[in-house]
Amino acid sequence: MNPIKNAWYVAALAKNVSTTPIKQKLLDCPIVLYRTESGEAVALDDRCPHRFAPLHKGKVVGDSIECPYHGLQFSPDGVCSRNPHGDCKIPAAAKVRRYPLREQDGLIWLWCGEVDVVGSPLSLGEFFDADHRTLISGYYKLNAHIEIVLDNLMDLSHAPFLHPTTLADASNTESLIFEMKQEGDAVIAYHWIPNARVSPQFRPFWPSDVADNRANITWTPPANLQLDVGVTEVGGRPGDGVDLHFAHLLSPAGANETHYFWIAARNYEIGNEEVSRIMEGQVEQAFETEDEPMIEAVAGYMSTPDLLALKPVLLPGDAAAIRVRRMLQLLREKE
Ligand code: FES
Numbered sequence: 001m002n003p004i005k006n007a008w009y010v011a012a013l014a015k016n017v018s019t020t021p022i023k024q025k026l027l028d029c030p031i032v033l034y035r036t037e038s039g040e041a042v043a044l045d046d047r048c049p050h051r052f053a054p055l056h057k058g059k060v061v062g063d064s065i066e067c068p069y070h071g072l073q074f075s076p077d078g079v080c081s082r083n084p085h086g087d088c089k090i091p092a093a094a095k096v097r098r099y100p101l102r103e104q105d106g107l108i109w110l111w112c113g114e115v116d117v118v119g120s121p122l123s124l125g126e127f128f129d130a131d132h133r134t135l136i137s138g139y140y141k142l143n144a145h146i147e148i149v150l151d152n153l154m155d156l157s158h159a160p161f162l163h164p165t166t167l168a169d170a171s172n173t174e175s176l177i178f179e180m181k182q183e184g185d186a187v188i189a190y191h192w193i194p195n196a197r198v199s200p201q202f203r204p205f206w207p208s209d210v211a212d213n214r215a216n217i218t219w220t221p222p223a224n225l226q227l228d229v230g231v232t233e234v235g236g237r238p239g240d241g242v243d244l245h246f247a248h249l250l251s252p253a254g255a256n257e258t259h260y261f262w263i264a265a266r267n268y269e270i271g272n273e274e275v276s277r278i279m280e281g282q283v284e285q286a287f288e289t290e291d292e293p294m295i296e297a298v299a300g301y302m303s304t305p306d307l308l309a310l311k312p313v314l315l316p317g318d319a320a321a322i323r324v325r326r327m328l329q330l331l332r333e334k335e
């Protein structure tokens with residue numbers, strides 16, 4: 001159950017990468033992320049090839065990063081650019097692995113694969129529609145295999161039970177309509193609750209108690225999820241009401257550790273900072289006190305991250321998560 005290796009993964013929110021280096025772990029590789037003084041984001045192996053000091057504890061000098069131990073400097077291509085010792089010659093072996101990096105849509109994507117770069121990171125510009133929506137973002141780290149986190153996000157039937165006061169109305173369980181479909185490489189799980197109590201998260205922004213609620217989530221490999229969640233007038237068209245375009249982007253820190261980056265783009269209360277802070281609090285509550293403890297408890301009780309090997313009881317809402325797992329298994333076999 002190794003995570004897929006040959007893929008683009010999010011390593012950081014772009015706003016968190018600066019000229020102060022930070023450490024990140026992806027696929028068990030320690031990586032230093034920094035921004036050159038001219039603003040370019042860089043990802044290198046965090047281990048200095050001299051005595052294996054952590055480069056993220058060093059400093060940025062121009063475009064290079066300087067090792068905090070003996071001062072070797074490495075340029076963005078990973079090659080040593082300065083040796084302050086002896087005759088100052090650069091030893092041929094003085095280089096570190098450079099990770100291909102793309103910065104787009106407020107995200108830093110890395111390729112840590114064992115083969116040359118294939119394709120491009122998922123483009124999210126249209127989904128976020130930043131000219132017409134207000135974006136907030138955040139990050140959590142989970143002690144669970146990436147596929148156990150995907151199981152949680154692809155199955156929103158848990159919402160009325162795990163999130164009865166934050167994300168879903170507990171009285172709406174029986175009217176949930178679920179449908180799943182696959183389009184090429186994508187798996188889409190549709191959840192509709194028509195003519196029902198408005199989800200708690202939208203109540204302050206919706207004029208009546210009743211609406212058509214929807215939460216449709218699209219997975220694309222290996223672990224990118226785009227959730228369209230919102231409410232409309234009963235019988236109205238999706239898009240006419242209030243909604244969030246919510247990206248959940250997972251990456252494997254290691255076999256049983258998962259990075260979870262999120263960006264939510266709303267089409268209401270545009271530019272209202274106070275609403276942004278309230279929403280960040282809602283996400284924090286739903287995630288830190290509801291999803292995260294449940295995901296980690298589930299991971300603790302599963303003797304293997306291979307869900308199907310454990311022969312679980314399956315419910316209708318599991319169809320999408322199971323399809324995703326099957327597709328990941330095919331990708332793994334290809335690798
Ligand atoms: S460990 Fe980096 S220069 Fe010595």
Ligand SMILES: [Fe+2]
Pocket residue numbers: 152158159162163291
């Ligand atoms: Fe949840």
